[in-house]
Amino acid sequence: MATKTVLVLKVGGALLQCEMGMARLMTAAAEMIAAGQQVLLVHGGGCLVDEQLTANGKETIKLDGLRVTPEDQIPIIVGALAGTSNKILQAAAAKAGIVSVGMSLGDGNMVSAKIKDERLGLVGEVEPKDATYLNFILSQGWMPICSSIAISSQGQMLNVNADQAATALAKLVNGTLVLLSDVSGVLDGKGQLINSLNKSEIEYLVAQGVIEKGMKVKVEAALEVAQWMGKPVQVASWRDAEQLKTLVKGGSVGTQIQP
Numbered sequence: 001m002a003t004k005t006v007l008v009l010k011v012g013g014a015l016l017q018c019e020m021g022m023a024r025l026m027t028a029a030a031e032m033i034a035a036g037q038q039v040l041l042v043h044g045g046g047c048l049v050d051e052q053l054t055a056n057g058k059e060t061i062k063l064d065g066l067r068v069t070p071e072d073q074i075p076i077i078v079g080a081l082a083g084t085s086n087k088i089l090q091a092a093a094a095k096a097g098i099v100s101v102g103m104s105l106g107d108g109n110m111v112s113a114k115i116k117d118e119r120l121g122l123v124g125e126v127e128p129k130d131a132t133y134l135n136f137i138l139s140q141g142w143m144p145i146c147s148s149i150a151i152s153s154q155g156q157m158l159n160v161n162a163d164q165a166a167t168a169l170a171k172l173v174n175g176t177l178v179l180l181s182d183v184s185g186v187l188d189g190k191g192q193l194i195n196s197l198n199k200s201e202i203e204y205l206v207a208q209g210v211i212e213k214g215m216k217v218k219v220e221a222a223l224e225v226a227q228w229m230g231k232p233v234q235v236a237s238w239r240d241a242e243q244l245k246t247l248v249k250g251g252s253v254g255t256q257i258q259p
Ligand SMILES: Nc1ncnc2c1ncn2[C@@H]1O[C@H](COP(=O)(O)OP(=O)(O)O)[C@@H](O)[C@H]1O
Pocket: 011, 012, 013, 014, 044, 046, 163, 180, 181, 182, 183, 185, 186, 187, 188, 210, 211, 212, 213, 214, 215, 216, 218
């Protein structure tokens, strides 16, 4: 069922290496768009970046789930995210009959961007700015597919974590955010899905080391949006056909991160 708010779907990079997963996701998105639901797809591509850096003889260091981004790695990272990853997804969207518009955080004055922390190099932090461009694309029934490459007012290309990119865009359009990864949601120490998490439960699981790396970044991004919007953010899986079906019907899936 179509909701009035824009559905902001963020997909992790592992999706790009799974033809079947992309086909299923795009079919679900096409169904929603046909029913009048506006859908904005935000994507990562961490594994593709890893591959490209290795192929170019570069080493990767991650701090707390974020990739340290030295200047000499920027052309490779921008190529992998704003280039290859973005176009792979546009190709999959076209196959499902979706008219998509490939873009990056740097387009259309959507966000403001600055260096997050000097220790991370050219890693960006973004804030929502102007929704005119995005709303125009959505109002045409087209699906924006946005990569997490931003551009600062000083003209630097910045690498933004894609969960944080999705956070800024969800705020920009006041949308409903669903973070789709390669796991069915946040898992407990025994690998079981946790249905719901609030701030103090997240803090406890992070302190215990149960939620770590990319999932820590994801859950913290989800919590920030949930609190900002006063409604839950879902963390679920693009791999799970049943979860996608439930999403198409407007239902809740995976782990609900509570405000
Ligand atoms: N408690 C947890 N529950 C689920 N996944 C976790 C947890 N802690 C760490 N992870 C890791 O986080 C990964 C998801 O984060 P990330 O790799 O950044 O995903 P994506 O690329 O989809 O954004 C999982 O594949 C898993 O390896």
